[in-house]
Amino acid sequence: MFDILQYGFIQNAFIAGTCVAIVAAIMGYFLIVRGLTFAGHALPNIGFAGAAGAVLLGIDPVIGLLAFTISAAVAIGILGKAIRERDIAVGIIMTFALGLGILFLSLYSGYAERVYSILFGQIVGISQENVLFTTLFSFLTLSVLLTLFRPLLFSSFDPEVAEARGVPVKLLGIVFLILVAITVSIAVQIVGALLFFTLLIGPAATTLRIVQRPLWAILLAIILGICYTWLGIFFAANGSWPVSFYIATISFGVYLPIRLLSPLWIGRNTRKRLPLRQDTFLPPGQVIEREENISSKATGHIPGSSL
Amino acid sequence: MFHLLQYDFVQNAFLEGALVAIMAAVIGYFVVLRAQAFAGEALADIGFAGAAGAAILGISSLLGMLGLTLLAALGMGALGERVRGRDIEIGMVLSFALGLGVLFLSIYIQSGTNANAGVSVLFGSILTVTRRDVIITLITGSATLLIIAFLFRPLLFASVDPEVAQARGVPVRLLSMVFLLLLAVATAEAVLVIGVLLVFALLIAPAAAAEQLTHRPLTAIILAVILGLAFTWGGLILAFVGTGRHLPASFYISAMAALTYFASVLIARFRTPRRYRPLPHPSRECVPVHAR
Numbered sequence: 001m002f003d004i005l006q007y008g009f010i011q012n013a014f015i016a017g018t019c020v021a022i023v024a025a026i027m028g029y030f031l032i033v034r035g036l037t038f039a040g041h042a043l044p045n046i047g048f049a050g051a052a053g054a055v056l057l058g059i060d061p062v063i064g065l066l067a068f069t070i071s072a073a074v075a076i077g078i079l080g081k082a083i084r085e086r087d088i089a090v091g092i093i094m095t096f097a098l099g100l101g102i103l104f105l106s107l108y109s110g111y112a113e114r115v116y117s118i119l120f121g122q123i124v125g126i127s128q129e130n131v132l133f134t135t136l137f138s139f140l141t142l143s144v145l146l147t148l149f150r151p152l153l154f155s156s157f158d159p160e161v162a163e164a165r166g167v168p169v170k171l172l173g174i175v176f177l178i179l180v181a182i183t184v185s186i187a188v189q190i191v192g193a194l195l196f197f198t199l200l201i202g203p204a205a206t207t208l209r210i211v212q213r214p215l216w217a218i219l220l221a222i223i224l225g226i227c228y229t230w231l232g233i234f235f236a237a238n239g240s241w242p243v244s245f246y247i248a249t250i251s252f253g254v255y256l257p258i259r260l261l262s263p264l265w266i267g268r269n270t271r272k273r274l275p276l277r278q279d280t281f282l283p284p285g286q287v288i289e290r291e292e293n294i295s296s297k298a299t300g301h302i303p304g305s306s307l
Numbered sequence: 308m309f310h311l312l313q314y315d316f317v318q319n320a321f322l323e324g325a326l327v328a329i330m331a332a333v334i335g336y337f338v339v340l341r342a343q344a345f346a347g348e349a350l351a352d353i354g355f356a357g358a359a360g361a362a363i364l365g366i367s368s369l370l371g372m373l374g375l376t377l378l379a380a381l382g383m384g385a386l387g388e389r390v391r392g393r394d395i396e397i398g399m400v401l402s403f404a405l406g407l408g409v410l411f412l413s414i415y416i417q418s419g420t421n422a423n424a425g426v427s428v429l430f431g432s433i434l435t436v437t438r439r440d441v442i443i444t445l446i447t448g449s450a451t452l453l454i455i456a457f458l459f460r461p462l463l464f465a466s467v468d469p470e471v472a473q474a475r476g477v478p479v480r481l482l483s484m485v486f487l488l489l490l491a492v493a494t495a496e497a498v499l500v501i502g503v504l505l506v507f508a509l510l511i512a513p514a515a516a517a518e519q520l521t522h523r524p525l526t527a528i529i530l531a532v533i534l535g536l537a538f539t540w541g542g543l544i545l546a547f548v549g550t551g552r553h554l555p556a557s558f559y560i561s562a563m564a565a566l567t568y569f570a571s572v573l574i575a576r577f578r579t580p581r582r583y584r585p586l587p588h589p590s591r592e593c594v595p596v597h598a599r
Contacts, residue, residue, distance in 0.1 A: 095504075098505055099560075099565065103558040251403075
């Protein structure tokens with residue numbers, strides 16, 4: 001059962017998968033906190049279209065991946081701040097890119113197996129050079145992320161205050177998205193567009209329900225990401241089903257109970273400080289009563305109005 | 308080119324395209340208003356899993372998609388209301404659905420020989436639509452439109468301002484559940500025409516473009532339907548007439564949809580005087596800027 005670890009290609013898969021999982025967990029945390037979950041889904045798909053274009057032109061897919069994802073990242077970063085409009089714009093950019101992708105695929109008369117492998121991934125077919133490249137690249141990305149860590153965290157949680165304090169919020173947002181785009185371009189060739197989204201969102205979404213502190217949440221997300229990847233590769237090497245399925249199922253299987261049970265511990269901490277918006281809805285008769293209560297109490301001290 | 312209309316599969320494609328374009332545009336208008344674009348995308352990917360599962364079982368892919376998307380819509384509706392948190396939940400359901408889809412696809416490929424089965428689901432296969440699919444679409448589509456017409460005013464109210472609507476006694480939560488179910492039906496049928504990856508071209512793009520051009524709900528819906536029909540039929544005609552190489556209809560439809568949306572954003576930007584441009588506001592209100 002453990003003797004599969006002797007094989008070179010399994011070792012390669014473990015090393016490359018671990019590197020991707022670490023970088024993806026950190027980026028996923030920031031993506032979720034910044035409300036960019038959808039962009040995390042769209043960028044790998046846009047990269048798929050870029051790879052199709054590169055294959056049609058007969059150049060290395062990485063070039064197509066980088067060109068498409070970076071231009072999409074800049075476009076998403078420049079577009080509106082309101083989540084509502086941004087989602088629509090992200091979706092339509094993605095549709096446009098994928099439309100081009102199917103055009104490239106239909107123009108390409110050869111065997112497009114390599115392009116589809118970008119969509120579904122083939123983590124068990126990585127070469128030694130790929131592993132080296134991915135490891136080096138992950139260290140680079142990690143060091144850039146660590147340099148930007150504090151301003152990025154600040155601008156993610158409170159963009160207005162960060163802007164007032166002189167943090168270049170918009171520029172940071174674009175730089176971060178470009179970083180995500182470059183990571184997508186590298187990682188997608190190894191784990192595939194579909195699996196990369198799982199590694200991006202799954203660990204961070206789970207840890208955000210467990211711990212509040214950013215640093216701990218990120219560390220826990222990294223640990224979870226590595227566990228999912230190792231378990232997934234292990235199961236896939238022993239079974240006959242694809243890695244993406246195992247990792248997605250483990251990730252969802254961990255997330256679901258935590259999401260359902262989290263009101264038990266999240267509610268206790270946050271409700272003391274501020275009431276949730278939904279809790280303020282009352283039948284019409286009671287609203288007036290409650291308003292009188294608030295106004296009579298509020299004459300003494302209104303929090304936040306000390307300006 | 309008119310002699311092509313004699314063929315059954317061409318008739319089916321035009322009929323199915325028209326039905327789906329109308330339904331998707333109407334539903335899409337509310338999706339844009341309610342900021343549920345990501346939910347639409349997730350439902351499409353769940354449809355991918357449904358279609359792949361249906362391929363294994365040997366049943367019609369439309370039925371498989373309808374079954375799984377309706378189930379997922381129930382789940383998403385039960386999971387909550389808040390916009391910020393819901394994004395993550397949709398993402399998690401989406402990633403799980405993609406994993407399932409990959410599993411079903413790999414089982415299907417292992418059992419059969421057709422390695423391109425997934426591709427037709429991902430990029431649409433309007434030319435393989437059967438007459439039975441058209442009839443199912445006609446029935447579900449008219450039922451969906453009837454329900455929308457019946458719920459039009461409360462749904463519009465709840466979409467534009469959920470808090471005030473709830474205060475006025477509109478069952479906001481129930482409406483949002485019903486709407487998600489309708490969205491599931493519309494998405495599953497749009498996937499049949501244009502594919503999982505390009506569903507936005509019919510679901511979001513016409514409505515988003517129309518919403519940029521007019522703020523009146525009924526005008527916007529009618530404009531969205533016209534745009535959706537133009538994209539679908541235009542794409543089909545271009546695909547049939549296209550010289551030399553036969554490029555897929557999905558490409559034409561999505562390219563026209565995206566370019567129309569970008570154009571409408573530019574038009575809206577040039578038409579609105581700068582000082583009246585709505586500012587994004589946390590509670591989604593539009594605050595006119597007078598002093599700038």
